[in-house]
Structures are given as structure tokens and as C-alpha cells.
Amino acid sequence: MQALLGTKIGMTQFIRPDGRLVPATALQAGPCLVTDLRTPEKHGYKAVQMGYGELKPKKACKAYRIGMEKKKLPLKKWLREIRLSPSENYEIGQTVQADIFKAGDLVDVQGTSIGKGFAGGVKRWHWRGGPKTHGSMFHRRIGSAGASSFPSRTWPGQRMPGHLGDAKATLQNLEVLRVDAGRHLLLVKGSVPGGDNSLVFIRKSLKKPEGIKVKVEQKKAEKKKDVGKKKEEKPKK
Numbered sequence: 001m002q003a004l005l006g007t008k009i010g011m012t013q014f015i016r017p018d019g020r021l022v023p024a025t026a027l028q029a030g031p032c033l034v035t036d037l038r039t040p041e042k043h044g045y046k047a048v049q050m051g052y053g054e055l056k057p058k059k060a061c062k063a064y065r066i067g068m069e070k071k072k073l074p075l076k077k078w079l080r081e082i083r084l085s086p087s088e089n090y091e092i093g094q095t096v097q098a099d100i101f102k103a104g105d106l107v108d109v110q111g112t113s114i115g116k117g118f119a120g121g122v123k124r125w126h127w128r129g130g131p132k133t134h135g136s137m138f139h140r141r142i143g144s145a146g147a148s149s150f151p152s153r154t155w156p157g158q159r160m161p162g163h164l165g166d167a168k169a170t171l172q173n174l175e176v177l178r179v180d181a182g183r184h185l186l187l188v189k190g191s192v193p194g195g196d197n198s199l200v201f202i203r204k205s206l207k208k209p210e211g212i213k214v215k216v217e218q219k220k221a222e223k224k225k226d227v228g229k230k231k232e233e234k235p236k237k
Helices: 062-071 119-123 214-235
Strands: 005-013 019-030 032-038 047-054 077-085 106-112 118-119 162-164 170-179 185-189 199-204
Touching: 005 047, 005 077, 005 185, 019 199, 032 062, 032 077, 077 199, 106 185, 119 162
Parallel strands: none
Antiparallel strands: 005 019, 005 199, 019 185, 032 047, 047 077, 106 170, 106 199, 118 162, 170 185
16 A cells, blocks of 8 residues: 555745756655554455544544544544555554655645636636627627527536536646655645645555656666767867
8 A cells, every 4th residue: 555645735846866947746745544444354345544634632523532542543634545455454553654655656646626616617617708809798608508499408518607626636647756754745746736735645656656767767867968978079170
């Protein structure tokens, strides 16, 4: 299981060894606590329940509070189930930290996008809108939602104005640029859905679990250096 719960800290920049500047997002990844287990014998599948974040006892329901007291575990604000392979084994009370990832890994980050409230079609679906000249009767209106002759109704799935954002979104194959296991920090390339201090779910990439092929990138960088040296060594006419 290579997955963690965490929070988004904010965006920054990262300088690669070859001098390139790339945008990056800092994530607080864990530490997460294993609060419960799911077994094939009892539940029909194998999984682990992971908890993250501190929670005051007065904000927890009685059933949850008593259940955690019986296990002698601290209360956690967020809980998430993660499926396990048959070979993976965990124990209740075990801690999972950011060191399960390393630089060069690819991860999928899931979060809740920033809510924008009610939005029109131009903002929500990037419609072009009507003419902006004098005499136009619609600048940002939706226009016809269904012709009168056919189909004489609105098609299912017709894009309309409505609530924008505040939806679950996943960005795949984000490169892990740096891992600070001591402070439980991850630096990933690019942006991540959600606002600062929002909850994110970080897992190893499902499509590219092997990660970045660092050797190939190193060879490309070395070739560029060799080409630059050869140009410098050419005698001037």
C-alpha cells in the first residue's frame, strides 16, 4: 500500500539539478494511523482503514469515541479505506509516513476543487457567448436549450448554468520532486486540486507505477552538456 492522506500547503517553485525551474505544490503527507482492518473472512475483501488529522473529543460522536478508546488510539479527523494486495499486512496502531515515496515516483493526487458558487455557461462551460456589438439580444445567455420542432425538449446532459467547483478531482502521474520524511512533506510537480489546507489523498500512480526513468533523463542532460562542450571547443575561424 503506497497511499497517504494529507493536506495541501500551497504552491512554490523547484530548481532541478540542470537549472530548470518548475512549478511545484507542497503537501503535508501524513503521518497516518492504521485505525482498523478489513479481512476477506469477515468483510469479503482486504483493506486498511487509515486516519489522519487531530480531532477534539467533543467533536466526535459517542460511538466513534468509544470505539477508538477500546483500541487505545487517538481520535482522527479523517478516515479512509485503502484496498490491500494479498501479500500486504498491517497492524492496528501502525504509522504510515511520507517515506513510502521517493523522488522520481509518480503519484495520483485526489482533492476537492475550489467552489465557485453559481456560474453561467460562459464561465462554467467556456461558451463563446453571443455578439458583443450593438443590437445583440444575448451576450452571455444560454440561447436555445431545445428546438421547438425537434426534439421539442431538452436533451439529457444538456450543459446549463449551475453550481461550479466543489467537486472531487484527481490529477494523475504527478512527479515527486522531493521528500522530507522528517517533516512529513512531499513536493510534487505542478498544481493540485483544492485550496490551501484542504484534504488530499495521495497514492502511487495506477497507470505508471514504475515512476520516472531517471537514467534516461540523466543521459539526455549529459548529451546536452557534451554538445555544449563541443561547441565551445570548436576553433574560431
